[in-house]
């Protein structure tokens with residue numbers, strides 16, 4: 594049994610065949626999928642998806658790309674307080690694309706960290722080329738013992754080590770670990786503490802080898818699990834068990850399901 598800790602199932606990519614996608618996920622052993630909203634519309638869509646499909650569990654938030662149009666985020670506070678959500682997110686900082694000004698990204702991220710702390714929910718974090726500011730924001734706006742996951746973790750080892758040493762942060766290992774050239778990620782995934790690693794697809798993006806170029810889906814996640822097992826010199830079963838246990842610790846709401 595595997596847990597996909599980061600997916601986006603609400604989009605047009607799955608409108609035509611979501612039932613088949615979820616059936617293939619179950620057949621592949623992916624029993625639970627955390628689907629993350631990225632703004633108000635996708636967060637609401639994610640909630641209704643979760644209401645209609647047992648395997649899908651909702652996380653609600655504002656992606657850094659969309660921070661400029663986040664508004665007062667009262668909708669997020671209301672939804673997070675009223676619905677059975679697994680986490681706040683995805684939220685974070687993306688200085689690669691800079692689709693929203695960095696000061697706005699930091700402010701919108703900080704407000705979501707504080708909302709998560711107030712509601713005792715973990716946070717799903719997106720971080721691209723913003724490592725120093727991520728650590729700074731966590732220090733300012735989040736307690737050390739509060740859980741979070743840095744999703745789509747790509748290394749290097751030192752960044753992951755700094756996160757797990759200072760915070761109760763988990764690292765989301767996705768399809769990138771199956772890519773031949775992802776050497777910094779291979780090194781990090783092999784050496785970071787196993788009890789902090791969780792699996793994810795980030796589907797429809799980040800499709801693992803050998804399906805690169807196609808739409809990603811949760812049924813492909815065993816390929817990521819197998820590559821992680823190979824990198825760590827463990828069996829696939831041991832890796833599946835450990836990452837599923839870690840996912841339940843990261844997202845306590847999953848255990849009650």
Ligand SMILES: [Zn+2]
Nearest residue numbers: 683719744745
């Ligand atoms: Zn992301």
Ligand SMILES: [Zn+2]
Nearest residue numbers: 599629683795
């Ligand atoms: Zn994502």
